[in-house]
Amino acid sequence: MDAPTIQNKFLSKPNELGLVAVGFSGGQCKPGTEAAPMALIESGLVDQLKDDLKYSIYYDGKVHAYGELMPDDDPDYRNMKKPRAVSAVTKQLSSQVYEHARDGRFVLTLGGDHSIAIGTISGTAKAIRERLGRDMAVIWVDAHADINTPETSDSGNIHGMPVSFLTGLAKESEDKPFGWLKDDQRISVSKLVYIGLRDVDRGEKKILRDHGIKAFSMHDVDRHGIGRVVDMALGWIGRDTPIHLSFDVDALDPMWAPSTGTPVRGGLTLREGDFIAECVHETGNLVALDLVEVNPSLEEHGAPETVRAGCSIVRCALGDTLL
Helix, strand or coil: CCCCCCCCCCCCCCCEEEEEEECCCCCCCCCCHHHHHHHHHHCCHHHHHHHHCCCEEECCCCEECCHHHCCCCCCCECCECCHHHHHHHHHHHHHHHHHHHHCCCEEEEECCCHHHHHHHHHHHHHHHHHHHCCCCEEEEECCCCCCCCCCCCCCCCHHHCHHHHHCCCCCCCCCCCCCCCCHHHCCCHHHEEEEEECCCCHHHHHHHHHCCCEEEEHHHHHHHCHHHHHHHHHHHHCCCCCEEEEEEHHHECCCCCCCCCCCCCCCECHHHHHHHHHHHHHCCCEEEEEEECCCCCCCCCCHHHHHHHHHHHHHHHCCCCCC
């Protein structure tokens, strides 16, 4: 691996990387994703980013479990499970990400389940608006749309709802769990693009249609090929727009990433996942990346392979190339 050669358009300190490790699995019902950040780090990811890709890493050396923020009592609210715990964690995470992004660094967040995107994306969006005075786009790579509102969700698991809160499709008053989210921390549905969808709830399909949200399913990948899909996705959000890439490892087919909580057959190959990350990096617009839903506990033999896949995605998004 060599240091990236693409000039970033929106980071004042493009060689600095703020790393936040989030050991939180409360947005869904299967334990294990809290162990993912340490598994990724112990596999050598941070050393590769520092030694091979030449990033200066700003990392506090902790996997944050946020135990001190956990409420004593957390009953369901609006059909959401563990709403106060998820709210407390994502609010704190939003501040952590914001501090790195405000300083002009790239922000890498290792999760954790996908509910943490409420924190990561809100923190980046706020910093980009303050530093640059402009909106940010989100590319959401996932088997699932994660845009249920609390009322449309069948499971009540908040990892299936983050996009609805981030876009303002789900809102709450200030005294409610997610009332801390303000307009400057949200994103526009017109700057949201999905890649890799193949397990979308009926209520989510209606939300996507009603709001004209651009989504590329695996059907589109099969029809057009991953190269054309990525070109169309980038064209939709605009070629001069800061991008936050939120990558759920279950976007990959279970052949490549079996150790994840909600695997769905018929997904992206690892090479297609790497290609997405490579192309977004090549725009020079990428300002932040989430890697989520690796669950090392779910399959004894598949965990190392899933961790390797996750590391590959991160490296590609940060400038690793085949040649």
